[in-house]
Amino acid sequence: MKSNxxxxxxxxxAFEVTVxxxxxxxxxxxxxxxxxxxxxxxxxxNGAGKSTLIKTALGLVQPLTGHFEFFGKEFREVDGxxxxxxxxxxxxxxxxxxxxxxxxxxxxRKIGWFRPVRAxxxxxxxxxxxxxxxxxxxxxxxxxxxxxxxxxxxxxxALVQDAELFLMDxxxxxVDVATEKTIISTLHRLRDxxxxxxxxxxxxxxVSEYFDRVLLLNRKLIAEGAVEDVMTPDYLKQAYSGKLxxxx
Amino acid sequence: xxxxxxxxxxxxxxxLAGTMLLGIAAGITGTFLMLRRRALAGDVIGHAALPGVAxxxxxxxxxxxxxxxxxxxxxxxxxxxxxxxxxAALWLRNVGRLPEDAVMAIILSTFFGAGVVLLSIVQAxxxxxxxxxRDFIFGQAAAIRISDVTLLASITIGTxxxxxxxxxxWALMCFDEGLARVxxxxxxxxxxxxxxxxxxxxxAGMQAVGLLLIVALLIIPPTASRFWSDSIGPNxxxxxxxxxxxxxxxxxxxxxxxxxxxxxxxxxxxAVVLIFSILLGSKHGLLLRWRARRTxxxxxxxxxxx
Numbered sequence: 001m002k003s004n005x006x007x008x009x010x011x012x013x014a015f016e017v018t019v020x021x022x023x024x025x026x027x028x029x030x031x032x033x034x035x036x037x038x039x040x041x042x043x044x045x046n047g048a049g050k051s052t053l054i055k056t057a058l059g060l061v062q063p064l065t066g067h068f069e070f071f072g073k074e075f076r077e078v079d080g081x082x083x084x085x086x087x088x089x090x091x092x093x094x095x096x097x098x099x100x101x102x103x104x105x106x107x108x109r110k111i112g113w114f115r116p117v118r119a120x121x122x123x124x125x126x127x128x129x130x131x132x133x134x135x136x137x138x139x140x141x142x143x144x145x146x147x148x149x150x151x152x153x154x155x156x157x158a159l160v161q162d163a164e165l166f167l168m169d170x171x172x173x174x175v176d177v178a179t180e181k182t183i184i185s186t187l188h189r190l191r192d193x194x195x196x197x198x199x200x201x202x203x204x205x206x207v208s209e210y211f212d213r214v215l216l217l218n219r220k221l222i223a224e225g226a227v228e229d230v231m232t233p234d235y236l237k238q239a240y241s242g243k244l245x246x247x248x
Numbered sequence: 249x250x251x252x253x254x255x256x257x258x259x260x261x262x263x264l265a266g267t268m269l270l271g272i273a274a275g276i277t278g279t280f281l282m283l284r285r286r287a288l289a290g291d292v293i294g295h296a297a298l299p300g301v302a303x304x305x306x307x308x309x310x311x312x313x314x315x316x317x318x319x320x321x322x323x324x325x326x327x328x329x330x331x332x333x334x335x336a337a338l339w340l341r342n343v344g345r346l347p348e349d350a351v352m353a354i355i356l357s358t359f360f361g362a363g364v365v366l367l368s369i370v371q372a373x374x375x376x377x378x379x380x381x382r383d384f385i386f387g388q389a390a391a392i393r394i395s396d397v398t399l400l401a402s403i404t405i406g407t408x409x410x411x412x413x414x415x416x417x418w419a420l421m422c423f424d425e426g427l428a429r430v431x432x433x434x435x436x437x438x439x440x441x442x443x444x445x446x447x448x449x450x451x452a453g454m455q456a457v458g459l460l461l462i463v464a465l466l467i468i469p470p471t472a473s474r475f476w477s478d479s480i481g482p483n484x485x486x487x488x489x490x491x492x493x494x495x496x497x498x499x500x501x502x503x504x505x506x507x508x509x510x511x512x513x514x515x516x517x518x519a520v521v522l523i524f525s526i527l528l529g530s531k532h533g534l535l536l537r538w539r540a541r542r543t544x545x546x547x548x549x550x551x552x553x554x
Contacts, residue, residue: 022345058430076432084430095283095423096478105420109431114413141478157427 010072011036011165011196012057017066019049019056026052028220030066034213036164037194039187041201041210041227044217045240050200051087053217054167058084070165080109083163085154087170093143099153100138103128106157128156132182148179155183166190166197173202184210207231251504259390260503266392267499267514268492269400270453271465273407275491277445278466279473279484280411283422284442288352290466292337293330293443293450294459295356298363300329301384301454302370309373319396319455322384326451326459333359334443387458387511389502396455403452407445411484418442419480457498458511465491468518475529490525494518 010033019027027049034040042050055061057068059075070078083106103125104117111121129135132152137145145153151171158166166187172180187197187210198215201207207214207227214230216222216239223235254260281290304325308318337355340346346354370381383391411418420428421438429435446466453462469490473483498514527534 055426058426060426060429079432082430084427086424086426090426091424092285096474096480096483097419097423098479101479102423105416105424105427108416108420111416113417117416 009036010034011038011070012167012198013069013072014053014057015066015069017056017068018064019052019061020064021052026219027056027217030217030221032215032221032224034196034198034215036071036196037191038196038212039191039210040196040198040213040215041207042198042215042217043201043204043207043239044222047219048217048239049219050217051169053215054084054169054198054200058082058167080161081164083158083161083166085158085166085168085171088147088151088154088173090169093145093150095142098139098141099129099134099145099149099156100125102142102153103156103160106160124160125156128159129153131159132156132186133178146176148175151175152179152182155186159186164195166195166199168197168199170200170202172199204231204236254503257503260499262394262397263389263392263503264496264499266397266400267389267456267495267510269397269404270449270456271469271491271493271495271514272488273400273404273449273491274453274462274465274495275469275473275487275489276407276411276484277442277449278491279470279480279487280418280422280442281446281466282470283419283480284439285422287463287467288349288356289334289337289443290446290450290463292333292352292356292359293447294454294462295363296333296359297326297330297451297454297459298360298384299366300325300327300332300363301381301459302363302366303329305370305381306366306373317380323451323454326384326454327447329359329363330447330450334447383458384454385458385460386509387454387456387461387514389456389499389510390506392456400452403448407449410441410445414438414441415480415484456510457495457514458509461511461515464515464518465495468515468522469494472518472522472525472529475525475532477531490518490521494521 013033014030017027017030018025030053042053044050052061056063057075068075070082075082100122104121107117107121107124111117126135126138129138132155134149134152134156137149142150142153155171158168171183175183187199190197191212199211201211208231211227213225214227215224216230216235218239218241222239223230278290281287301322304322305317308321333355337351340351340354341348344351367381380388380391417428417433417438420431421433421435425435449466450459450462453465457465469487470483472490473486476486477483494517495514497517498510501513502508502510525533530536
């Protein structure tokens with residue numbers, strides 16, 4: 001795929017990105033464009049480089065070659081327009097903070113250096129918690145939340161950032177049905193407001209129901225595009241190299 | 249003099265002020281160090297200071313043989329060596345691809361070993377024998393002078409100011425470094441500031457507590473505070489209070505029994521505070537848990553007959 005054209009109308013574009021951990025290539029020559037106002041599922045087997053893709057785009061991992069563009073610009077130039085929801089297991093849930101404190105973290109850049117969190121910031125954070133049905137758990141220490149509730153707190157933290165692009169690493173892993181519904185309806189609402197999300201997703205059965213587009217990965221791009229064009233037995237077999245047994 | 253007179257004597261009050269200030273600074277700094285999951289870093293910094301102290305003494309003795317020992321010079325040497333120790337640990341981990349705990353153990357023992365070798369050279373020299381460098385290992389609070397109190401006071405005030413200013417940035421870095429980096433925070437700088445504070449506390453505390461045990465003052469009070477509260481603000485305050493109480497207790501003991509190793513007393517006092525907190529802590533204390541379990545068991549045995 002040639003990708004020298006301008007990516008001004010896409011929320012996130014990758015240009016010939018190659019990433020390696022030590023001597024092992026994780027992603028090879030990856031190029032794609034995610035149009036603004038769409039929901040994209042990032043799908044592929046374990047170790048396909050899904051998380052690596054998100055982390056590299058955000059500058060948490062350095063690529064060997066290639067680069068990413070956000071709304072046609074470098075990541076540094078789009079300060080505040082991109083929000084990141086890491087894997088739930090990536091943080092220490094025994095940390096001495098409440099749900100409300102965690103959501104307020106999404107506002108730290110707006111609050112600014114050295115300044116304390118004020119009542120109006122807490123109010124904004126409470127609104128975001130209410131949007132994901134977590135207002136009653138605002139004062140709970142985060143270890144007392146279930147996995148699904150923790151994930152919703154993370155989603156609320158992303159919401160207060162008021163970003164235009166959301167990069168989410170497995171927000172639906174190990175969550176309850178109610179949380180899954182809340183997260184998906186929130187994503188759909190964001191998309192209807194013209195925002196973009198790219199979500200690492202594991203459950204092939206729900207891809208077509210939840211998402212508009214799919215990025216199918218296995219250490220390189222297998223296919224990219226509308227759900228019905230990508231989720232074909234051919235492509236899936238390529239991505240999962242025959243390991244996929246059940247496909248309804 | 250009776251015991252009360254000893255405690256309220258001028259020299260003793262100086263020692264108590266010094267140890268108390270140290271306890272406060274260590275309690276606050278240690279809270280962030282624990283949240284950053286770097287408990288061992290304090291140990292590395294403490295041990296790594298020894299060769300620096302010895303080298304600084306040797307250099308100073310050759311430049312100004314008449315001057316004896318200079319505390320600021322030796323503390324500077326200790327800081328430089330501690331910083332080298334931390335950098336060496338980072339390098340070993342990144343380049344050598346070694347597990348973090350092994351790296352810490354290697355650096356800690358290597359630097360300390362080098363320090364002991366240098367110390368025996370110092371002890372062999374005529375000026376070095378009376379320099380009392382051994383006090384840096386186990387601590388001798390009775391040696392605290394008014395100038396040391398000024399130094400400790402400025403470190404404590406600095407610690408309180410910096411942690412007040414950076415509480416939300418440091419908390420974010422400790423909780424979710426990924427988000428902090430995505431939000432554009434300079435993690436290296438924030439990390440460096442925290443480690444610089446740890447070095448300052450370790451080096452300043454070397455004289456009173458000793459470099460072997462200073463890590464206890466960084467780790468035990470914050471750990472004890474977690475049994476009383478689940479939020480950072482109260483944790484910081486409690487940790488400062490626990491640090492001050494343990495350090496002052498050590499200072500008093502040191503004043504009453506001159507030959508007593510102050511650092512050891514301070515650590516034992518901190519451990520008593522910790523045991524007390526584990527048992528009675530108002531948030532996660534064992535007593536609280538036993539009571540809650542008993543209430544639950546009673547409720548389960550005698551279901552309410554409605």
